[in-house]
Amino acid sequence: MDLIDRYTYAVTRSLPQSQRKEVESELRSNIQDMVEAERGTPDERVRKVLASLGRPETLAMSYSGAKQYLIGPEWYAAYMRALRVIVGVATLVALLVFTTSHLSTDESVVGKIISIILGAIDGAILAAFGVTMVFVFFERSKSHESRYNEVMAWSVDDLPHVPAKHQAAKR
Amino acid sequence: MRRGTIVLALLSQLTTARYGYDLLQKLKSAAFTIDAGTLYPLLRRLESQGVLESTWDTTESRPRKYYRLSAEGEAFYTSLKREWYEMTDAINTMIKE
Numbered sequence: 423m424d425l426i427d428r429y430t431y432a433v434t435r436s437l438p439q440s441q442r443k444e445v446e447s448e449l450r451s452n453i454q455d456m457v458e459a460e461r462g463t464p465d466e467r468v469r470k471v472l473a474s475l476g477r478p479e480t481l482a483m484s485y486s487g488a489k490q491y492l493i494g495p496e497w498y499a500a501y502m503r504a505l506r507v508i509v510g511v512a513t514l515v516a517l518l519v520f521t522t523s524h525l526s527t528d529e530s531v532v533g534k535i536i537s538i539i540l541g542a543i544d545g546a547i548l549a550a551f552g553v554t555m556v557f558v559f560f561e562r563s564k565s566h567e568s569r570y571n572e573v574m575a576w577s578v579d580d581l582p583h584v585p586a587k588h589q590a591a592k593r
Numbered sequence: 594m595r596r597g598t599i600v601l602a603l604l605s606q607l608t609t610a611r612y613g614y615d616l617l618q619k620l621k622s623a624a625f626t627i628d629a630g631t632l633y634p635l636l637r638r639l640e641s642q643g644v645l646e647s648t649w650d651t652t653e654s655r656p657r658k659y660y661r662l663s664a665e666g667e668a669f670y671t672s673l674k675r676e677w678y679e680m681t682d683a684i685n686t687m688i689k690e
Contacts, residue, residue, distance in 0.1 A: 448658045455614035484634035
């Protein structure tokens with residue numbers, strides 16, 4: 423009995439308060455039904471059933487229906503595109519800024535290069551973090567679908583123009 | 594492929610009211626095994642979506658939560674069945690060629 427208490431507690435503790443009691447009673451009644459159908463000593467039966475239900479955290483996630491990802495497939499393509507562009511630009515800007523600011527310092531040449539490279543890496547990481555947070559926000563926002571449709575509305579007119587060199591190669 | 598069929602299998606058994614473990618056994622005896630850890634949360638989710646309705650029966654040895662199709666769920670089940678037949682017919686025709 424103690425094991426069942428511990429299991430139902432482990433499952434329900436991460437659920438919203440409003441769902442806890444209901445899920446707890448239902449899960450307990452299901453577990454008791456399953457235990458009755460098993461064979462062995464009472465303790466063995468309980469252990470068998472709880473093991474078959476698996477990790478309580480996993481079960482809790484299925485109950486809560488919470489998203490188990492930060493950025494889903496709908497946003498992924500847009501996210502990757504934004505990530506490439508913005509991280510690229512941020513790295514270039516950081517390189518430029520740090521190069522100009524370190525030119526006038528009295529560090530050794532190697533010291534300057536290292537500072538500039540570290541600065542650029544910082545810029546890239548910051549940009550990647552910022553872009554990721556924005557897309558996580560998009561993913562989590564309530565009006566997700568309508569916002570997605572608004573941002574991602576696609577028409578045939580949106581097709582990119584083929585660059586001149588590709589056209590030349592084809593002919 | 595299995596993901597979509599679980600719901601259909603579940604709904605097919607819920608034209609009469611059943612509780613979690615009963616349903617698990619029923620599906621198992623029909624050679625459609627599903628993890629208890631998948632079934633129980635799914636029942637709750639389908640209920641919150643209005644497909645199933647539930648009542649607690651406290652007259653038996655222990656309180657049990659019974660689920661069955663709601664009116665909305667019956668319509669959903671009918672349309673899922675139609676889709677299933679259409680899809681299996683199409684696939685059967687193709688793989689027999």
